Amino acid sequence: MSNIPADLQYTKSHEWVRRIEGGAVEIGITEHAQSALGDLVFVEVPEVGRAVRAGEACAVVESVKAASDVYSPVTGTVIAGNGALAGKPELLNHDPYGEGWLFRVQTAAELAPLMNAAAYASYLEDESK
Amino acid sequence: MGLRTPLYDLHVGQNAKIVDFGGWDMPLHYGSQLEEHHAVRRDAGMFDVSHMAVVDLTGGRCRELLRVLLANDVARLNVYGKALYTCMLKPDGGVIDDLIVYLVSDTWYRLVVNAGTRDKDLFWIRSRAEEYGVSVLERTDLAMIAVQGPNARGKGAALLAPAQQAAVLELKPFSGAAFGSWFVARTGYTGEDGFEIMLPATDAADAWRRLLAHGVQAAGLGARDTLRLEAGMNLYGNDMDEQHHPLESGLAWTVAFEPEDRDFIGRAALQKARRAGCDRLVGLLLEERGVLRSHQKVLAAGAPGEGMVTSGTFSPTLNRSIALARVPNATGASVQVEIRGKMHAARVVKPPFVRHGKTLIDI
Numbered sequence: 001m002s003n004i005p006a007d008l009q010y011t012k013s014h015e016w017v018r019r020i021e022g023g024a025v026e027i028g029i030t031e032h033a034q035s036a037l038g039d040l041v042f043v044e045v046p047e048v049g050r051a052v053r054a055g056e057a058c059a060v061v062e063s064v065k066a067a068s069d070v071y072s073p074v075t076g077t078v079i080a081g082n083g084a085l086a087g088k089p090e091l092l093n094h095d096p097y098g099e100g101w102l103f104r105v106q107t108a109a110e111l112a113p114l115m116n117a118a119a120y121a122s123y124l125e126d127e128s129k
Numbered sequence: 130m131g132l133r134t135p136l137y138d139l140h141v142g143q144n145a146k147i148v149d150f151g152g153w154d155m156p157l158h159y160g161s162q163l164e165e166h167h168a169v170r171r172d173a174g175m176f177d178v179s180h181m182a183v184v185d186l187t188g189g190r191c192r193e194l195l196r197v198l199l200a201n202d203v204a205r206l207n208v209y210g211k212a213l214y215t216c217m218l219k220p221d222g223g224v225i226d227d228l229i230v231y232l233v234s235d236t237w238y239r240l241v242v243n244a245g246t247r248d249k250d251l252f253w254i255r256s257r258a259e260e261y262g263v264s265v266l267e268r269t270d271l272a273m274i275a276v277q278g279p280n281a282r283g284k285g286a287a288l289l290a291p292a293q294q295a296a297v298l299e300l301k302p303f304s305g306a307a308f309g310s311w312f313v314a315r316t317g318y319t320g321e322d323g324f325e326i327m328l329p330a331t332d333a334a335d336a337w338r339r340l341l342a343h344g345v346q347a348a349g350l351g352a353r354d355t356l357r358l359e360a361g362m363n364l365y366g367n368d369m370d371e372q373h374h375p376l377e378s379g380l381a382w383t384v385a386f387e388p389e390d391r392d393f394i395g396r397a398a399l400q401k402a403r404r405a406g407c408d409r410l411v412g413l414l415l416e417e418r419g420v421l422r423s424h425q426k427v428l429a430a431g432a433p434g435e436g437m438v439t440s441g442t443f444s445p446t447l448n449r450s451i452a453l454a455r456v457p458n459a460t461g462a463s464v465q466v467e468i469r470g471k472m473h474a475a476r477v478v479k480p481p482f483v484r485h486g487k488t489l490i491d492i
Contacts, residue, residue, distance in 0.1 A: 038146075038351065039163045041443035042420050042450075060469070062420045064162050064351060064443055067469075086418065 045081030076107030151245030168346035218395030222374030281323035320360025361480025379410030
């Protein structure tokens with residue numbers, strides 16, 4: 001069973017969202033997503049200051065085999081990208097919910113419409129059927 | 130459910146991620162494709178390649194048949210066990226398949242062809258074999274394991290009886306020999322030394338377990354692809370196909386135009402293409418961050434027309450992205466490749482990128 005921390009919110013495209021201080025959120029991809037992608041070799045995060053809309057592709061993660069878009073789960077402004085991933089994309093494989101975070105967005109959006117951990121877990125189960 | 134090799138249950142037992150490849154359920158990786166890649170470059174890895182088809186041709190006129198059927202010339206095989214890499218062409222020069230042919234005896238040649246093309250290959254070969262009285266036997270009773278890496282030959286030889294080990298270690302590059310019901314060849318698809326072992330399907334699981342016990346890393350199709358691309362080796366369906374002939378696929382070296390009177394299928398078309406000039410297959414090294422992938426557009430300053438990446442990947446050995454690309458003949462030393470709508474600079478280089486663990490291009 002995939003690791004799904006209880007304190008995060010999730011999307012159907014396998015991003016997670018963490019509420020951080022000052023009305024901002026941190027975004028990454030789930031354990032399930034990194035495992036499906038395999039060894040990651042290239043990550044492109046959005047520029048600071050970029051305005052993003054919920055559902056907009058704004059980061060790219062590439063594994064040895066394929067490239068995948070990462071969608072912003074919320075509408076807002078990018079306030080940080082994880083620069084460490086440029087030199088160490090494998091952080092995404094080893095610590096997807098910690099050091100492997102992708103970008104942070106300043107947002108007024110409610111996270112309620114996203115899935116909680118239990119809902120994401122059952123979504124994964126349905127998807128694998 | 131796809132076709133399964135005799136090693137399928139072992140792959141599942143090793144937690145392989147299984148994917149469809151040409152109708153076969155094959156291991157993509159066993160946890161980390163990068164680790165498997167490095168194991169082959171630095172020590173020894175093994176691949177289940179039992180999905181490839183072993184085809185035995187027997188009869189007094191085999192040689193005559195193959196001199197018509199294949200673009201390389203089997204008359205170059207002057208020692209028993211010797212292997213030849215060649216394309217099999219359509220009359221218009223398009224590549225039906227690339228394959229290895231071994232001279233087993235004067236009346237027996239063994240072909241190893243790709244999994245995804247086996248049916249059309251067999252149809253093509255059989256349609257011409259009859260008039261030469263050559264019989265065509267697909268060896269579905271055999272499995273094949275490739276053991277590759279700087280330490281692969283030593284570890285692979287340990288599978289054989291002590292009395293046979295010296296002989297197998299003396300095999301020259303690109304030659305093979307029978308050891309009982311096994312056929313062991315010093316060939317591969319990784320740019321490293323090693324063996325490809327064809328053995329009865331009933332022996333395969335035991336051989337695989339013994340190689341594991343000797344510290345050989347199981348490696349999947351993912352690592353096989355990054356290794357072959359670093360080694361500058363073509364993949365059928367990507368870097369050549371029925372729509373492209375060998376001269377525009379980096380394979381002119383596999384076409385034997387001499388002797389001039391050997392009338393192999395595709396010869397006239399290739400001679401015409403050679404006179405007219407054609408696109409060429411080159412290596413690319415991405416100068417920026419990112420990953421080259423097949424079907425990306427390639428533009429060269431000053432050269433009319435555009436090219437295309439035929440195979441691209443991230444090279445674990447170079448820590449850079451590399452590719453093979455078909456480009457207009459006039460393409461110079463640098464190109465631009467379109468990745469997700471943006472142009473990125475790439476340098477044109479001569480493959481192979483890596484061989485025998487060494488980087489062969491300037492990074």
